[in-house]
Amino acid sequence: MGSTPTAVGYLRKDVSDVHQPWDETQIRTLAKRFGYELIKTVVFGPATDDPEWRLVNVVRALRVDAVITPSLAHFGGEVPATLVGTCELNTVTPQATYTRRYDEIRRATGA
Template identity: 50%
Template sequence: MRPQPSAIGFLRHDVSGAQQRWDQAQIQHLARRLGYDLCKTLVFGPETDRPIIRVRTALSRLQADAVIVPSLAHFGGQLPADLAEVADIITVSPENTYARWLIPPAE
């Protein structure tokens, strides 16, 4: 077992634009403040094939507990349900944690 939970960062360079470095720094800062070991930050663009599947693969390989993103805009404005099933999703702005679904939501 790890001494602290781990996370990966994720952002889309086309959404961040000129503030990409700032967004990456904010991901690192929030991870540190919340006690996460930030294993890696994935930077994709609109040309990236199946980005959510790639994020899930990275989560699995790194055995990470969370994904930290600058905002939900980096996921197209919506919380990706298939990611929320396997990891907490944390946004920098507004700062929010979407806890993984241990029990599927009622329909």
């Protein structure tokens, strides 16, 4: 978009539950600390059909550089390959960054 990298937040309503406001605050805080302009936070519920694909569509439509999520629990505990192939993924807890090369690195190290 501009010279400042952009990001969207992502969380699952059923995973955050009563902690959703806190999770949204954590997303905003990490975005600011990492120097991202947070465009929006995408919230899906348990009935959302194919949430990973829908999130990838949002990422592509907004042309953001990263997605920030409270934890991998919001993706069922797994690094979402399709998403990481599209943009960077940052988690709040544990603080981690998964880049577009994540799968390539994982295969090379046997992880």
